[in-house]
Amino acid sequence: MKKGLSLFLVASALTLTQCKNETYQTSSATDSAVASSAQKEYKYETVPNDPLNARVYTLDNGLKVYLTDYEDAPRVQTFIAVRAGSKNDPADATGLAHYLEHMVFKGTSQLGTQDWEKEKAELDKIEALYEQHRNTTDPAQRKKIYHQIDSISGVAATYAVANEYDKILGAIGAKGTNAYTSVEQTVYTNDVPRNQLERWVALEAHRFGELVPRLFHTELEAVYEEKNRTLDNDGWKVMETLNAAMFPTHQYGTQTTIGTIEHLKNPSITEIKKYFDAYYVPNNMAIALSGDIDFDQTIRMIDEHFGKLKPGTAPTFNVSQEQPIAKPIVKEVTGPSAENISIAYRFPGMSSRDAQVLSMISAILYNGQAGLIDLNLNQQQKVLQAYGYDNQMKDYSVFRLGGSPRQGQSLDEVKDMLLAQVELVKQGKFDDDLIPAIINDNKISLMRAYERNSERADAFVTAFIYDIPWADYVNRPEEFAKITKQDVMAVANKYLNNNYVQVYKRTDKNAASLKVEKPSITPVPVNREAQSAYYSDFMAKGPSELSPVFVDYKTDIKEAKLKNDIPLLYTKNNENGLFQMYYILDMGSDNDPKLGMAVNYLKFLGNDKYTAEELKKEFYKLGTSFNVSASGDQVYVSLSGLDENFEPALALFESVLQNPKADQKALDDMVQGMLKARNDAKLNKGVILNQALVNYAKYGPKNPFTSVLSEKELKAVKPQELVNLIKSIPTYEHRVLYYGPRETDKLVATLNAGHIVPAKLKPVPAEKVYAELDIKQPMVYWVDYNMVQAELMFLTKADAFNKAMVPTIRLYNQYFGAGMSSIVFQELRESKALAYSAYSSYSTAAKKDRSNYIMSYIGTQSDKLPEAMAGMQELLTNMPLAEENFNLAKASLRNSISSERITKSSILFDYERAKRLGLDYDIRKDVYESANSLTFDQLQAFQKKFVSGQPQAILVIGSKDRLNFKELEKYGKVKQLSLEEVFGY
Template structure:
């Protein structure tokens, strides 16, 4: 669904970021708190801690060298989510070298003295020269001399790179079937992530232990350029600038506010390899690290192997971090951020850190104010449509926490008016003017969120990381749930009055040209070789070791989905939830807003309507009390009506759910308010560069001016729509042919009986209207379309229309994407980022249609500095037309696909939605079976043939968004006729 068809874009909080047991000799004892137990008497005894009532049934070990190990066995698939966490983030950066922790994170992917090198002795000699030159460069102020030194760095870097092997770490992870290989740096921590097949656990542990014992900053200056690009992206992100302004206002003394994770431009221009090495040696030590695993784990085997490899790391004293004590804020600290995005206002308060009980009460205050359903902001501001959108969230850190509220004003509303409405909600909390039941409902919602989260190994392992980083014993971390449930209303009022006074940071985000706009200048960089065909001895030895094989498990739609019929021949598709007491229920219609634009308006309008028994506000409260949530959404060709939550409340929730659809009460004022907000949201969308490029421009190129994105009702049409007309559309939804999907703990007979009683449908359903299909335009001639946008970078998409969906192409397409343009070991990433430092983000993939009879497309993306755009375009075009042959990469791509599929399991509600996707493509089986069976015997000539036929020299539409003053139009003309698109053209209004 196009963003501009919904207001949800404006309700999303900007989170704080970076950038069943088996084979056990002893079972965990049931004890009141924490106990020490023994895993196995063989060879070495490992003591571990467990906590009574722990939903993760975790074991927490501490190795002799101080390394913390958290293990949780959750066998959703034969895979293991892994996190390696280091208690060191940007707050630990030296004040004169900010951004160091983040840049080190990048370096840890570059290999060691064994991995990623052909000849370490020769490479080291050149790297030592580069390090010395950077120190000289850092201490030199004369511009001409600095340029000369950098030229030397660039020259010697080319020599050093001849001994390196780029991305060997990523190649290994790809070959063994790892997913999500990445890392992030924040204020407290640096965390390295992988999701690996369970049969590859020992190989992964051996690789990681080597990686964290030895860091080599190779290919340094090209990676530094990638960090420059990341910095430029932050400078183009108004939300990030607001976030930094809030930090600076709340923390004028602490590193949370005095230095940013990416670092200052000045420090990025003057990096120190010597300081990076010191940081690694100081903080990357086992007694300052944790290994957190959740998945298909044998506890005894896992801890033994972790100890075998990680136990060799030597512990060292870690410097104590001295927490800067902030003075009380006596009056609002006001800041202003100017940029091209839509205006908004942010209010933020300072609270104690995570381990302080007051921070836990803050979490309750946050839930009372905003929970997405029945919080004070939800009901008093969003439900009543007093602002375009508002939200609140708590961001808890170790030393301090902060609480942020934000609002986007309606048309004609000032930022101060929006601010006052936010502050009014805080006053209600301070005065205790909220329903008593809301506390227990927030607790209930929190429990449900935890249940959902702990169905995911990533979220389970992330809980371990949080406990470790915050310095919280696992027992105390688990106890927080009970402490949270026991928070009283008086306690909420006391803490709110203690911290939420006239002591806030206030940031006005205004639309305009930033007078303080900065940019990291482009240095002269000579591309370095990536040596794709070369392998280190470490790599060869690693890959020679084989792991036990895993057999793939494919979905059998007939066996894995129970099909039944409800009254009026409504199909029911059902998969049982065997894990917990949560359910998901969906009514799906195969019609959407493309066919009837008023349908999309009607389902959005429904959120603001009551029924014959309840007001809209009361409905929100009732659903929230039941631990359930309800929604209706429409895409271009489908309508989803959903109900999710606690199955124990299924019957009353279903009755309430049905009453909303059967008896919505028309409300003219609610419609007037919604139309007004929708028009404001549409105008704000024209200020969002992602919406402009990824949606408006792409739809324009695919379909022309009349397309799914511009199919909305006009302002004139919106203002004459009658509420009763929309109510009639809502009531008609269950009268059309539809199907019901259910994932939950109920038995089939019980479910059918309950739905036959509770789901109200006519005896005979009417067929859905004939779908309106927008004809896809042929892209016959190379062309360039651009939109003027005030930004530091430039972003572009290469779009090529290909043939219609053909299931026989899927295996080669999946292999092509794996080899060519997806991930850090792909050809595109290696060439454009690793070798040429032309972009922070670059990818290319052959995108298959999501519905039969629709076309596939080739989509390639580059986000780079505007002055690098010519080189970046040449680089991407060269790769698309002359795909390099790299036998090693090709074999890795094949192994990666097969290992991923063999360890992948589609489960839970995913089975139902995979079936839905398959049906839309005319498939009646799991297409992954074809990919797995055919990939292994595929040859590079076959892949090359595909590339030559469907990719090379295909006519493209190149979409560019950037500042008119920074784009090189002479270069753009080389790729086709250049045409500027106005926002009115691509948005349709």
């Protein structure tokens, strides 16, 4: 995440691209056959039968450029990748690559400044003071130096213009403006409209040509908050503990991406500059683009701007050689979340043959459908949950197993069952047809992945970061397909022995938590109305807008009737051989909690021909999968996969619905699993805040979240009750949605023959509606949870959905609370450094006649709670006027809509959403046509009427020992809620 980090997991669907083994072909790019002889020609490499039809260029300065043309929408997914991650951090300055990632968004000596000469003088002082602070050990002297840093930073900020880069990207209609840092790489992401590509190229070349670490100490505070979030996250603690034990010598284990508390508290601007100069050189970087592009024009514009960057020699990374693990290494992590166990093995790096076999081993054990863990542990409900995956990195790879116990089950019992599955692989005790099915599944996964520009461009990033020639990357699936059972057994026996790291995650609600203590920071100005000369020039040279394309439900969706007047809604897949089909019923678990239970029960049942495990295998062999799910007011029955196998898959699918075989043991196990999962949910702070507390505030104690069967009721349910409910699903009125390659008449014929329904369908029962509470008095609801931070949600009930309000709402969100150029982000993070994450959204209802809600979130250190609450409340009460931000919000909204395209199966689901709101057309048309004419006075009137001063329910989760209750009482009556009250059990 921008100003964040992520664990880079290499999914097999992307690692294993599907096409022939071919050598590179070299060609050249010219604009036309009659191009001027003086015009530069660009050599590029291609691979025949490459599914991306990619061109790979290398500029004169060494910059790699990967391009693929995919015209699903007039947009381009962009990644700029740098071969520099946390493993490249100096040992005495961990977290440096990640912190530098934040700084690259701060502008240059031209972008983000009003007076560079004056600002630079102050920034030089700040840099020198940080070096002094870093080399001082006396606490009193350090505090004095930091006070000087804070004071001078305030002066420097008067010359800065915060978020100018973010403002530009917002204005041109960019989406997903972000970045992430991992062990091997730092990658900067954007998704831009096609007509803005050249402006994006010029802007990125500009910012990567120069680093100016302005607004350093407020951004450092945001990184402190990010560190505290990891300290509150037991999953992160487990991962770091595993890595440290797995890699006692290599930086994968000796350094974390976000860095140590000590190093974060002793940052060095000088070291960050050195790192940028060393690693951010063009011959250590790549640009990866996928979208609606012209190859020749694109490479010329990239060369024009990025070609000016001077190459350098990035430091050589010396790989530390780890000694073999002689016996299991056992560690323990404690924290308030649910208990689990993790086991990890060390493997060679991604480019090795053994690592590719590891991908196969990983899928044999766990593929979500028919792996050994899927069938032997999850399907048979021997554990609450179990999984396995491979994380392939450049120098080493890791294979990780994990599981959560059932009630009364020990972590060691889970461990033994996981290791037993590994032994089955080592002994070759798995079906011979599993490997071919995995190869087929990877082909399907790749087809699905390459329907998205983000995945296409990310394939380039993987090839570049791991130094895999594109021809070899394209060839990986063919090599993967050559893997035999003997290969699997040999590699498994070589690496999967008594040489693992094991981490017990124990539940301890009172476990001690470390934290990064906050320094004293004075808010800095963000100078919203100011502009740099670079910004003014850039914004004055915009291209003409693209023409929007809205969905026309009448022409973009074909409608037909199946037998018994069952509606069929259909859009054609002209791209590949995959299909998606859904039976949708407008009834759900709100009508009958047992319906949701029955839907869950189905996956553990066989039918009159197959056991539950055999059914999973049959679907997997066909390259298909099925799922049945129930929300509060709908049931979705879905089938997807290879259309060439549609008929046999449909027959199997229908047999599952028609003939489920009751199983008392499966039900007993499922009920026990549900009860354990409920207890574990009470230990999950995200579930507590975003589901339990939000539902409690909206509806009261009896709400959709708490309306579940009691333990006594669960145990009283009979298998046949649930089987009867499953069988009843196709007997109710429903509709069929299909996205796939077959023609309508053939589809209708197949469904009429294969979809089994009674002669007369029953009408669905009337929907059960939960009455929404009026929030008349300000209230503060809080739940005790042992954590470093406090997380707050300001909730206001607004009017019922009204389509006439949608354009104003979209503009309000764009201006006020969404994204990094919004008022909320600028004030609470950039200016006041109160949070890592803060947003506000006027959320429209999902159905007509339901209420909209205003939801404003901030996560902050507990000791900054007063400032955080006051800051958010002030913004909600008195929305600041920033004319330039308002104009940018309008431009962003129009540019985004004009370059959006709703395609493929999304057309069907967009129509479904519209119908639930009582609409029969694409509401984006109203937004686009209204955006330019809306004035700030109208926006302010909207805010004053629907937001400012409205009664709120403030939802708080935090530690009772750290929360400031006197401060909370200023905002309403404070009521502590128990977990039993908000969960209903």
